[in-house]
Amino acid sequence: MRNRYLVQRRRLSVNEQALSVREAIVTRRSIKNFNGQPIEPEIIPEIIEDAVWAPNHGNRNPWRLIVATDEQYEELLDVLKEFGVANWKQLSDEDLEKQMKKFSTASAAVFVIVPEDVRQKERMEDFAAASILIQNIQLLAWDKGIGTCWKTPPFIDNPKFRERLGVEAGERIISMLQFGYFDTSPKAPPRKPVEEIITYFGSSEDEEEEA
Numbered sequence: 001m002r003n004r005y006l007v008q009r010r011r012l013s014v015n016e017q018a019l020s021v022r023e024a025i026v027t028r029r030s031i032k033n034f035n036g037q038p039i040e041p042e043i044i045p046e047i048i049e050d051a052v053w054a055p056n057h058g059n060r061n062p063w064r065l066i067v068a069t070d071e072q073y074e075e076l077l078d079v080l081k082e083f084g085v086a087n088w089k090q091l092s093d094e095d096l097e098k099q100m101k102k103f104s105t106a107s108a109a110v111f112v113i114v115p116e117d118v119r120q121k122e123r124m125e126d127f128a129a130a131s132i133l134i135q136n137i138q139l140l141a142w143d144k145g146i147g148t149c150w151k152t153p154p155f156i157d158n159p160k161f162r163e164r165l166g167v168e169a170g171e172r173i174i175s176m177l178q179f180g181y182f183d184t185s186p187k188a189p190p191r192k193p194v195e196e197i198i199t200y201f202g203s204s205e206d207e208e209e210e211a
């Protein structure tokens with residue numbers, strides 16, 4: 001009975017989608033200029049609940065997420081100031097405010113953390129699976145009109161920053177994912193054309209024969 005309810009609930013939420021999968025993939029852009037409008041804090045766990053359906057080898061669910069929204073995001077801003085703005089103590093209030101815009105105009109951040117498996121293959125698989133989770137989050141947010149940007153500033157590997165976040169030994173932060181509403185979407189950075197990235201199996205033999 002409970003299962004049937006869950007299936008029904010999932011169907012309902014799927015029907016609520018605004019964008020097709022293709023539209024979401026093609027139109028999503030990394031948003032780097034947010035407008036400062038706060039996002040509803042409950043949106044983040046809602047998105048994550050769906051995003052975890054990412055494929056992952058052995059169903060290891062190789063991820064955990066540290067979420068900062070609302071007042072916690074305000075608290076996080078103090079930490080980001082310390083680690084993400086060089087010489088912040090020497091800056092005037094005005095310059096500091098300017099430098100902080102890259103963090104302060106977003107209204108939430110999610111740090112995606114993966115286990116660092118000692119086995120190389122598993123480590124790579126876990127990184128790949130967590131990357132899919134991240135794109136799922138980005139697409140689901142986009143579908144709700146919320147912009148995101150996957151950021152990898154150097155401080156995510158700083159031991160003191162890791163400690164402030166509560167990241168354990170054997171774990172790695174792979175993304176600081178910023179969230180927020182936005183007024184304009186940037187122009188799409190062009191991708192390499194398909195002809196450039198595809199080689200058809202056996203085609204080099206054909207070329208050799210023709211030559």
Ligand SMILES: Cc1cc2nc3c(=O)[nH]c(=O)nc-3n(C[C@H](O)[C@H](O)[C@H](O)COP(=O)(O)O)c2cc1C
Binds near residue numbers: 032149
């Ligand atoms: C692994 C990864 C790391 C990234 N790190 C940063 C970053 O540190 N700063 C940034 O501004 N954008 C970062 N990006 C976003 C890319 O700049 C962006 O995806 C790329 O320019 C393509 O634009 P689009 O996402 O709008 O299609 C990152 C993206 C990925 C996948």
